[in-house]
Amino acid sequence: MVQQTIQVGLGERSYTITIGTGLLERIGPSLQTTKIANRYAIISDDQVGSLYGEQVRKSLQQAGIASELILFPHGEASKHLQTIGQLASVLAEKGFDRGDGLVALGGGVTGDITGFLASIYMRGIPFVQVPTSLLAQVDSSVGGKTGVDIPQGKNLIGTFYQPKAVFIDTQVLKTLAADEFLSGMAEVIKYGVSLDAEFFNWIGDNCAAILALKPAVIIPMIRKCCELKAWVVEQDEREGGLRRILNFGHTFGHAVEAASGYQLSHGYSIAIGMRAVAELSVRCGYADKAVVEAILTLLHQYQLPTEIPPGFDRALLRQYLSTDKKTIGGRIFFVLPEAIGKVRITDQVQDADIDAALAGVYSSPPIK
Numbered sequence: 422m423v424q425q426t427i428q429v430g431l432g433e434r435s436y437t438i439t440i441g442t443g444l445l446e447r448i449g450p451s452l453q454t455t456k457i458a459n460r461y462a463i464i465s466d467d468q469v470g471s472l473y474g475e476q477v478r479k480s481l482q483q484a485g486i487a488s489e490l491i492l493f494p495h496g497e498a499s500k501h502l503q504t505i506g507q508l509a510s511v512l513a514e515k516g517f518d519r520g521d522g523l524v525a526l527g528g529g530v531t532g533d534i535t536g537f538l539a540s541i542y543m544r545g546i547p548f549v550q551v552p553t554s555l556l557a558q559v560d561s562s563v564g565g566k567t568g569v570d571i572p573q574g575k576n577l578i579g580t581f582y583q584p585k586a587v588f589i590d591t592q593v594l595k596t597l598a599a600d601e602f603l604s605g606m607a608e609v610i611k612y613g614v615s616l617d618a619e620f621f622n623w624i625g626d627n628c629a630a631i632l633a634l635k636p637a638v639i640i641p642m643i644r645k646c647c648e649l650k651a652w653v654v655e656q657d658e659r660e661g662g663l664r665r666i667l668n669f670g671h672t673f674g675h676a677v678e679a680a681s682g683y684q685l686s687h688g689y690s691i692a693i694g695m696r697a698v699a700e701l702s703v704r705c706g707y708a709d710k711a712v713v714e715a716i717l718t719l720l721h722q723y724q725l726p727t728e729i730p731p732g733f734d735r736a737l738l739r740q741y742l743s744t745d746k747k748t749i750g751g752r753i754f755f756v757l758p759e760a761i762g763k764v765r766i767t768d769q770v771q772d773a774d775i776d777a778a779l780a781g782v783y784s785s786p787p788i789k
């Protein structure tokens with residue numbers, strides 16, 4: 422079994438990310454060794470839970486660890502406070518206390534819900550991340566951001582709460598639908614544009630092998646993303662400054678995602694957001710058109726969308742932009758690319774330029 426580890430250095434909150442193939446079968450022995458909790462509630466959505474829930478529960482059982490598998494309906498529509506309340510009630514009914522923990526088994530929605538639940542249940546119990554989507558493996562399972570949505574915007578209620586461990590089994594990617602894998606590639610590309618030009622070029626050069634899920638490229642790709650995120654989180658755990666880099670493409674992207682009623686996937690929305698913010702950077706004079714073209718070329722190489730679908734309400738998009746959680750004092754902070762691998766974080770952006778950037782990425786004239 423191929424296996425690699427990365428340490429996220431956060432003092433007493435430090436933890437290990439383990440990446441490899443066949444890890445689901447070894448979670449039990451790993452948790453038995455680390456003794457993070459006495460027993461676990463495996464939190465998963467009904468789709469992922471039906472695929473891997475019993476496998477993880479059996480691994481824990483064979484290691485002598487008691488567990489309960491608790492499911493919720495899949496999809497972004499479940500990512501709200503009502504789900505948190507329902508899951509907390511189940512935990513209480515089953516007698517879970519401060520000596521117990523949670524396992525987040527699933528994609529980004531499951532990780533966000535489970536991490537938030539862990540941070541507030543009994544005023545905080547431990548949890549581990551077992552991400553099953555590419556997007557969660559390269560991004561959302563690492564760094565301790567948790568949260569749920571409210572009608573006014575995405576992730577507006579949440580906490581910073583680090584997991585005790587992250588187990589990334591690349592074998593589960595084989596069961597992902599093609600569009601879900603491509604959605605995750607948007608986050609991979611984000612790291613290249615914002616932090617590492619060499620990695621950006623590597624993603625383009627290895628497209629065929631990546632899409633074929635070759636372990637020789639998939640494991641190094643996931644590791645690189647986790648290393649880059651760990652480096653940022655270690656320096657700015659609570660997004661006081663540097664960590665905003667990781668929001669490249671997300672300010673526009675979250676607005677697009679919310680305006681779609683969460684029908685457009687997170688990764689696809691971020692791909693559109695990356696194109697929009699690159700266009701904005703050109704308008705602000707921080708980048709030239711070659712940067713936009715390089716980003717577009719790589720996004721298209723991975724069949725990712727770069728235009729806002731027809732019929733999106735421009736006023737609604739602007740409304741979601743204004744309530745973005747990165748907005749401070751009424752000013753929206755944007756992560757603008759200056760070159761591949763180099764970005765600028767600024768709130769000095771004119772409304773006219775924002776509107777022009779949005780207009781430039783519509784596939785057809787927007788609704789006024």
